[in-house]
Amino acid sequence: MEMDMLKKLQDYCVRHGMPLPTIQISEKKDNRPAPEFEVCCSVASIVRYAKATNKEEAEKRAAVEMLAVISNDAEELVPYEKEVKGQQTKEYLKLRAVLDIFEAERGSVVTGLRLCDRHNYFKNFQPALKQAAFDVIESEGYSSYKDKALSLLTALEITPTTRTLESKAEEPILCIELNCDLDVVFVDLESQIYEQMIEYLRNMLV
Incomplete structure (x- = not known):
């Protein structure tokens, strides 16, 4: 995920009058061949988790999870519970498919525009x-x-x-x-x- 998903999430929250997202490491496991980071992303009472072998990738995945939820199902949300290891939500898969298509056709565009x-x-x-x-x-x-x-x-x-x-x-x-x-x-x-x-x-x- 080359696109700046954290910035996209922050922009979305600002445009829609939502609280700014907070992202923090909820767990770090070093006792395995490759370190694993679990990151927690919160917008108000809405929480999503994501895992990856480095902190930056875990943050991006958590931001994608959150964007998929607040941009489609904000009125129906309930507090989130951790998913089974390796499982991905249908919201993530839907947004990931869109991003894959978009990035493949346009190339990854990273801009410093505020x-x-x-x-x-x-x-x-x-x-x-x-x-x-x-x-x-x-x-x-x-x-x-x-x-x-x-x-x-x-x-x-x-x-x-x-x-x-x-x-x-x-x-x-x-x-x-x-x-x-x-x-x-x-x-x-x-x-x-x-x-x-x-x-x-x-x-x-x-």
């Missing part, structure tokens, strides 16, 4: 474009999130590039890239991606 820089980029859009965008966001006259999201991008004069990723999921997984000065890419199920885009831009434009 969240505040991304925020300022959208925040500093021309006032007329921002007003047009918020008119779309606040409107209830759209029949679907897709129509609303595409109208929002038109208001901001941003052209998206949309493609369907190959996967075994029953529902199509879309990759939507915004053609702007920043590297902004959304990857999600077709039924969820457009609402995600609207919320992202709503937060970034303020």
Whole structure:
């Protein structure tokens, strides 16, 4: 996992008004051929664990586990109990499949751009474009999130590039890239991606 999953998790929490994640080593085992680190990742009362032979990889895996949960099933969560050794949650496998596809097609992109820089980029859009965008966001006259999201991008004069990723999921997984000065890419199920885009831009434009 070359992508900075810890930063992605922190960004997600900031955008959605969640507490910042905490990550700590819960157990370290040295009495085996290869050391094993178990890391605990927490967001409020939500907890996920991951293991790896080095601390950094364990932290990344724990962040992936947490992202898979809070981005899809936040309302249904119950306190997490440790899983049987070697078992992976279905949420992890789903997100891992998406990341594998994304990384294979685009290559691993690691950027030093801070969240505040991304925020300022959208925040500093021309006032007329921002007003047009918020008119779309606040409107209830759209029949679907897709129509609303595409109208929002038109208001901001941003052209998206949309493609369907190959996967075994029953529902199509879309990759939507915004053609702007920043590297902004959304990857999600077709039924969820457009609402995600609207919320992202709503937060970034303020």
